[in-house]
Amino acid sequence: MLTSRHLIVTTMLLGLAVGSASAGDAERKLTFPQGATATKVAGKISGRNGVNHLVEAGAGQTMQVLFAPSNRSCYFNVFEPGAAEAAHIGSTAGNEFGVERTKAGTYRVQVYLMRNAARRNEVCRYQLSVELTGAPGGVSAGVSDRIKQDVCKAEAAGMYGVDQRRIAVGPVRTSPRGSEIDGTADKQAEGIKKLRCIFKADGSFDHIMAMTPDGE
Numbered sequence: 001m002l003t004s005r006h007l008i009v010t011t012m013l014l015g016l017a018v019g020s021a022s023a024g025d026a027e028r029k030l031t032f033p034q035g036a037t038a039t040k041v042a043g044k045i046s047g048r049n050g051v052n053h054l055v056e057a058g059a060g061q062t063m064q065v066l067f068a069p070s071n072r073s074c075y076f077n078v079f080e081p082g083a084a085e086a087a088h089i090g091s092t093a094g095n096e097f098g099v100e101r102t103k104a105g106t107y108r109v110q111v112y113l114m115r116n117a118a119r120r121n122e123v124c125r126y127q128l129s130v131e132l133t134g135a136p137g138g139v140s141a142g143v144s145d146r147i148k149q150d151v152c153k154a155e156a157a158g159m160y161g162v163d164q165r166r167i168a169v170g171p172v173r174t175s176p177r178g179s180e181i182d183g184t185a186d187k188q189a190e191g192i193k194k195l196r197c198i199f200k201a202d203g204s205f206d207h208i209m210a211m212t213p214d215g216e
Contacts, residue, residue, distance in 0.1 A: 025050040025110065030130060038131040038146055043111065045074070047121040050112035055130055057081075059104040064147050064203075065097040066129040068154050068164065073117035074124035081105025096151065098204065102132075145172040151205050152181045152197035159208050160185040160193060169197070177201060182211070 075090035088097040157164040169183035181197040194211035
């Protein structure tokens, strides 16, 4: 049986996991260039001041979101139209979110710093890439090459411990199990490392294969 002390500790831990996002966070409507299905926005938050990016979707579309923060304590959550609870919690589920058939309405992409980082008034610069494909109610066109390349860069930067600007990627090509992208990571004194990003048949990221004989 949980004691009052256990309940207090549990509540504190849940509070840390949620982060410092609040109802007073700024709201920004995300728009797409004329005729485009993907867009990218750069932003900055600090302390307890988060941002909600609002994305309008039709029923039955496919949405893909990629989040690239400068601060390890910076995350994003995604709320479906009218939902009070997040469909995606970045602190536990990572920096990618996708849904094959969207609900009609406004999706809320909430960017925030975890509570401890917010108390220290830390800063997070980030890039948010969003793709929305397929006619409402129809079959989605899937994840675009541009989004896959962004995912490849982000995953490779983390694997090789370098800035994304030191990752170069080539075109997306089909493979027997999905698709793949060849690229390189510039580790400066350690040289250029060849890599291959592997994607599943549904377009989601699978893993990175090190192509240089000495690995990472």
